[in-house]
Each structure stands twice: as structure tokens, then as C-alpha cells.
Amino acid sequence: MTPRLTTLVIVGLVALVGSAPLWATPYHITLMIPAMAYGIALLGLNLLFGYAGLLSFGHAMFVGIGAYTTAVFTSKLGIRSFELVLVASAVAAALFAIPIGLLTVRYVRIFFGMLTLAFGMLFHSFLFKFYHLTGGDSGMRVVRPTLLGQDTQELDKIAFLTGPFFLYVLALLVILGLVMLRIVHSPFGLHLKALRENARKAEYLGVTVRRFRLAAFVISAIYCSIGGVILAVPTGIADPELAYWTHSGNLIFMTLLGGFTNFFGPILGAFSFILLQDQLMSATQYWRFFLGVVLALIVILFPRGLMGILESLMARFSRGRS
Amino acid sequence: MNGPGEPTKRTEDGRLLRQSADSGTVMIETRGVSKHYGPFVALADITITLKAGEMVSIVGPNGAGKTTLVNVLTGLLRTTTGQVLFKGHDIAGIGPVRLARLGMARSFQLVHIFPELTVEETIAVAEIARAGKAGRLWASVRGDDAIHARVREVAAIFGLDTKLDRPARVLSQGDKKLLDIASAFALAPEVILLDEPTSGISTGDKHGIMKTLVEAARTANVKAIILVEHDMDLVAEYSDRIIALQEGRILADLPPTQFFADPAIVAAVVGMKPVRHA
Ligand SMILES: Nc1ncnc2c1ncn2[C@@H]1O[C@H](COP(=O)(O)OP(=O)(O)OP(=O)(O)O)[C@@H](O)[C@H]1O
Ligand SMILES: [Mg+2]
Numbered sequence: 001m002t003p004r005l006t007t008l009v010i011v012g013l014v015a016l017v018g019s020a021p022l023w024a025t026p027y028h029i030t031l032m033i034p035a036m037a038y039g040i041a042l043l044g045l046n047l048l049f050g051y052a053g054l055l056s057f058g059h060a061m062f063v064g065i066g067a068y069t070t071a072v073f074t075s076k077l078g079i080r081s082f083e084l085v086l087v088a089s090a091v092a093a094a095l096f097a098i099p100i101g102l103l104t105v106r107y108v109r110i111f112f113g114m115l116t117l118a119f120g121m122l123f124h125s126f127l128f129k130f131y132h133l134t135g136g137d138s139g140m141r142v143v144r145p146t147l148l149g150q151d152t153q154e155l156d157k158i159a160f161l162t163g164p165f166f167l168y169v170l171a172l173l174v175i176l177g178l179v180m181l182r183i184v185h186s187p188f189g190l191h192l193k194a195l196r197e198n199a200r201k202a203e204y205l206g207v208t209v210r211r212f213r214l215a216a217f218v219i220s221a222i223y224c225s226i227g228g229v230i231l232a233v234p235t236g237i238a239d240p241e242l243a244y245w246t247h248s249g250n251l252i253f254m255t256l257l258g259g260f261t262n263f264f265g266p267i268l269g270a271f272s273f274i275l276l277q278d279q280l281m282s283a284t285q286y287w288r289f290f291l292g293v294v295l296a297l298i299v300i301l302f303p304r305g306l307m308g309i310l311e312s313l314m315a316r317f318s319r320g321r322s
Numbered sequence: 323m324n325g326p327g328e329p330t331k332r333t334e335d336g337r338l339l340r341q342s343a344d345s346g347t348v349m350i351e352t353r354g355v356s357k358h359y360g361p362f363v364a365l366a367d368i369t370i371t372l373k374a375g376e377m378v379s380i381v382g383p384n385g386a387g388k389t390t391l392v393n394v395l396t397g398l399l400r401t402t403t404g405q406v407l408f409k410g411h412d413i414a415g416i417g418p419v420r421l422a423r424l425g426m427a428r429s430f431q432l433v434h435i436f437p438e439l440t441v442e443e444t445i446a447v448a449e450i451a452r453a454g455k456a457g458r459l460w461a462s463v464r465g466d467d468a469i470h471a472r473v474r475e476v477a478a479i480f481g482l483d484t485k486l487d488r489p490a491r492v493l494s495q496g497d498k499k500l501l502d503i504a505s506a507f508a509l510a511p512e513v514i515l516l517d518e519p520t521s522g523i524s525t526g527d528k529h530g531i532m533k534t535l536v537e538a539a540r541t542a543n544v545k546a547i548i549l550v551e552h553d554m555d556l557v558a559e560y561s562d563r564i565i566a567l568q569e570g571r572i573l574a575d576l577p578p579t580q581f582f583a584d585p586a587i588v589a590a591v592v593g594m595k596p597v598r599h600a
Contacts (some may be wrong), residue, residue, distance in 0.1 A: 182459075182460060182462070183459050183460075185462055185463060185464060186458055186459050186460060186461050186462065186463065187450040187455045187456050187457075187458045187461060187463055187466075187469075188456060188457065188458060188459045189459075189463075190439075190443060190446060190447060190450065190463050191447060191450065191451075191456050193436070193438070193439060193443070194436050194439060194443075194444075194447040197435075197436035197437055197438055197439060198434055198435065198436050198437075200398075200434060201430070201434035201435070201436065201502075201505075202436075202447065203417070203418040203419055203422075204396070204418045204421075204422060204427065204428055204434075204506070205422065205427075205447050205448040205451055205505055205506070205508075205509065206418075206419055206422035206423065206448065206451025206452065206456070206509060207419070207447065207451060207456065208419050208456065209419075212456075
């Protein structure tokens with residue numbers, strides 16, 4: 001696909017989603033909020049996985065950090081400015097990600113995966129055990145934030161979520177998507193790909209392998225925490241389950257479903273996962289089983305995910321025309 | 323790329339590389355270097371120097387320790403005893419990135435490429451590092467004309483300029499090898515170490531590659547080259563000095579005329595040469 005066509009498709013899709021309040025049911029609009037939240041989180045996760053080649057099994061921790069920062073700010077400190085919450089959760093994620101990254105990026109492949117899993121579990125058990133700080137298994141309350149200084153108390157919950165909050169989150173997804181697009185096409189992004197492909201060769205070409213892995217780790221943590229902030233608002237709660245390792249598994253599932261070899265794959269993965277989960281949950285109580293089947297089929301038949309299927313279809317289409 | 327036809331022209335004083343004001347200064351120096359793998363001695367008491375202006379070949383039968391020596395000189399392996407100095411710095415533990423910044427580059431015996439990166443991207447990786455642009459998260463590689471110009475220039479020297487958009491994995495074995503070397507040259511190093519740059523390449527093309535290398539080194543003002551090579555014809559033609567290794571020890575360190583004048587040395591290096599697997 002030519003860059004111009006890609007741009008057109010993206011603009012079209014953003015317009016379509018953005019106009020959802022005009023044509024979709026409130027139920028489906030509120031369903032798109034977590035989809036967009038995961039879209040943001042996965043953009044970050046895929047910088048680490050798709051570009052730097054490191055698969056983390058612990059990034060739900062950073063989603064949790066985003067959610068708990070939101071809870072601490074809005075209900076404990078009484079600071080309800082959403083912008084401040086976003087900045088604070090990004091800072092909190094970075095503060096955790098730097099030391100954890102320093103320890104974990106010394107390893108690759110399964111060793112990196114296991115270490116991130118271990119840190120994720122540590123963080124989850126901290127949330128669980130320190131009841132007086134974190135509310136333990138009942139989590140922490142999240143109060144509705146103010147958006148751009150505007151208080152929306154006069155709106156009921158559905159009106160808030162399907163109106164201003166929905167648009168705000170869409171804007172965040174677009175902005176953070178553009179930022180990430182810029183990052184992956186930067187000299188830094190190219191060095192990430194080089195170290196993913198062959199770290200030894202990359203080093204001898206002057207790529208600071210460890211430092212850049214760490215940078216990717218921190219950026220991915222920040223994106224995940226922003227996803228966590230958004231997830232906590234509609235549910236009104238920072239839930240320890242958000243930081244549980246199975247949630248890390250879900251993040252990976254979504255990335256594989258959409259396809260990690262394409263920049264937009266994870267966003268597609270997030271939307272398809274939310275839709276699929278919603279459909280399956282209303283159809284059967286064995287929805288986890290069917291999700292598992294889908295994941296197995298994707299990995300075996302379409303390792304490049306839904307985006308890979310789309311790409312092959314496009315290639316066939318353009319070959320058919322010429 | 324040069325054809326195999328005419329021989330490579332040496333400079334007036336008979337050298338392969340361009341001579342500069344600092345020719346003769348020591349670039350790499352080892353002092354009593356040894357490398358042990360457990361009880362096995364891969365290198366013993368290696369003391370050599372590489373001066374600016376020199377092209378030095380390392381020869382020896384399989385398993386003599388040539389790759390081990392290159393790996394020790396480039397800091398990939400730590401010495402068991404002894405020191406390696408690059409431009410006066412002890413390189414113990416300083417790592418490949420700082421060595422690259424100090425002006426050292428290398429290629430590998432088994433080709434190292436970035437399979438999914440294109441030829442253009444691969445060379446750009448080195449150019450970005452050389453130009454100190456790697457920390458730029460907010461710049462565009464595509465929009466950087468300086469990077470493009472340099473990438474094209476380097477690719478053209480190695481005859482890869484018509485394949486800029488190809489992913490490295492689809493290149494022929496020979497082109498992969500060239501790309502590995504081209505990306506090392508793109509660092510504009512002062513010293514470059516090439517571990518069997520012509521292995522896996524048909525005999526007819528070997529001369530072409532060697533000419534390209536010398537040409538590239540002259541264009542890029544590379545001051546000194548260390549070359550591991552099995553083909554004695556190439557060694558004879560493309561060395562100012564030959565270091566022969568045998569079972570981890572230096573058997574000879576001589577200019578080509580004296581080296582080939584000693585049948586015992588040549589026999590030790592060539593005579594034991596088993597069949598090579600490409
Ligand atoms: N990691 C290692 N552990 C143990 N022994 C090793 C190791 N690496 C190399 N060796 C041994 O050290 C000796 C020298 O190996 P080296 O690769 O330096 O030889 P070489 O001269 O480059 O040979 P070739 O011409 O086949 O490339 C060989 O006997 C090899 O088996
Ligand atoms: Mg070798």
C-alpha cells in the first residue's frame with residue numbers, strides 16, 4: 001500500500017470511530033474505550049516486542065501502575081485533572097521501568113520473559129498484600145476525572161463516557177500513535193530493529209544495545225500505564241487483576257492477534273480482541289476456551305496476525321489489477 | 323565493483339593503502355596475549371603490531387587460532403593473559419560500541435546480517451552511529467538526505483546500489499558477505515578487521531572482492547587492515563605483511579617476499595590445509 005493510501009485509510013478509520021457517537025449504541029461506544037486503551041498500551045508493548053525483539057510477560061504491571069496512579073490521584077489526593085494523572089502515571093511507570101529494565105534487558109528471549117514475569121508477579125502480590133495502601137483484592141476507587149479542566153459532574157456516567165471521555169481517548173490514541181510512528185521511523189527506531197535482528201553485529205556497528213533496549217522498555221511501560229489510566233475510568237476502580245500475569249498474557253494475545261510485524265497490527269488486535277471477547281462472552285460461558293482456540297489458530301495459521309491476512313489480501317488485489 | 327582483469331595498482335612506494343601523515347604509527351598492539359579455553363590453548367604469547375598504512379594478512383591452517391585472534395583484537399573475547407592496545411587504549415572490557423567510536427570496525431567469518439533489514443537500512447545503521455544520530459527519537463531516517471547520500475556512496479563502492487530496497491535475507495551469499503563488510507566500512511573506521519571476506523565465494527570472484535576492498539579502504543581513508551585469508555594467491559597479492567599462526571603460536575611475521583621464500587613456512591600453512599567447506 002502506498003503511504004498516501006495508508007494515510008487516507010487511517011484518516012477514514014479515525015473519522016469513522018470518531019463519529020461513533022452519531023451512529024453506534026452507547027454500549028458499543030463504551031466498548032471502544034477499552035479497545036483504544038489497549039491500542040495505546042500495545043503500541044508501547046510492540047515497540048519492545050515487534051521492534052526491539054523482547055517479549056515481556058510482565059507489562060500488565062505497568063497497566064496496573066497507570067490504574068493505581070489514577071486511583072491515588074483522584075480519590076486519595078483529590079487531584080482530578082486527567083492531564084495531571086496522565087503525566088503522573090507516565091512518571092510513575094518510568095520510575096518503575098528504569099530499575100526493572102536495567103536488570104531485565106541484560107537478558108533476551110525466554111530469560112527476559114521469565115524475569116519480567118517475575119517482576120510482574122512481585123508487583124501484583126504487593127498490590128494484594130498491602131491492603132491498607134492498595135485496598136488489596138477489592139482495589140482502589142477511581143473518581144471521575146476532569147478533562148482539560150472541565151468538570152462534567154452534570155453528565156450521567158454513560159453520557160460522560162460516550163461523549164467527552166470517548167473523544168478524549170480517541171485523541172490520545174491518535175496523538176500517541178503519531179508519536180510512536182515517528183519513533184519507529186527515527187534513527188533510534190532503526191537501531192532497535194538492527195539489535196533485534198542481530199545484536200552482536202549491531203554492537204560492532206556502534207548500536208548501544210543495552211541502552212536502547214532500556215529506552216524501549218521505558219517507553220513501552222509509559223504507553224502501558226496510559227492504557228491503564230484509561231481502563232480505570234469507566235470501571236471506576238483500580239483492580240489488582242489489571243496487574244495480574246494473565247493480563248500480561250492478554251496483552252500478548254492481542255498483539256499476536258493483530259500482528260506484531262505491522263505497526264497498526266496491535267491496534268487492530270486490541271479492537272478485534274475486545275469485540276471477540278464481547279461476542280464470545282455473551283454467547284457462551286466457555287468463552288476462554290474459544291479464545292484459546294483462536295489464539296492457537298492464529299499462531300499456527302497466521303503468524304503475522306489479522307494484519308498479515310489483510311496484507312496478503314491487499315497484495316493479491318494489487319497483483320490482480322496490474 | 324572491479325572486474326578480476328587488471329591487478330590492483332599499488333601506491334608509488336608499493337603500498338596497498340593510502341599513506342597519510344601518521345603512517346607508521348602503531349594502531350593495534352598486543353603484548354604477550356594468550357587465550358585459553360579451559361585446558362586448551364587457542365592462542366599463546368602473541369605479540370604483534372599493526373601500523374597505520376599497513377595491510378596485514380593472518381594465515382594458518384584450520385583451527386590455528388585466526389578467528390580467536392581477531393575476536394581478541396576486537397574485544398569480543400577477553401584475553402587470558404596479556405594486553406591488547408588500540409591506539410594506545412587497553413581494550414579490555416571497553417566493548418564494541420566504544421571501539422567503533424575509537425575507529426575500529428570488523429566483519430565476521432560467518433556472515434552477520436540483519437535478515438529483515440534492507441541493504442539501505444543496514445548501511446544506514448552504521449552511518450547513524452558514525453554521525454552520532456542514534457539518540458534522535460524525533461527525526462526521520464527517510465527524510466535525512468545526508469544519511470541517504472552516504473548510504474548510496476558506500477553501497478555503490480560494493481556494487482550494492484542497485485539492491486538498496488532488498489531485505490538482506492534474499493541476497494546471494496556473496497552479496498550478504500559484501501553487505502556485512504560494506505556496513506563495517508560505513509563506520510568510516512581507521513582500522514578494519516576482516517575475517518575471511520572471500521570465504522564461500524567462487525574463486526573467480528575473490529579477486530574482484532579483494533580489489534573492491536582495497537578500493538573502498540582507499541576511498542574511506544582506512545589506515546590499516548587486518549585480513550584473515552586462506553587463499554595464498556590473494557595473500558601474496560594483497561598483503562604488506564603476513565602473520566602465520568600455527569596451533570595458536572606465531573610461526574612467522576614477514577613481508578610477502580620473505581614469507582614465500584621460506585618453503586618450510588609455506589608448507590606449514592598451505593601443506594596442512596584440509597578441504598574447506600564454503
Ligand atoms: N568457544 C570455544 N571453546 C573451546 N574451543 C574453542 C572455542 N572457540 C574456538 N575454539 C578452538 O580454538 C581453536 C582455534 O579456533 P579458531 O576459530 O580461532 O580457528 P581459525 O584459525 O579461525 O580456523 P578456521 O580457519 O577454521 O576459521 C580451534 O581448535 C577451536 O576448536
Ligand atoms: Mg576462523
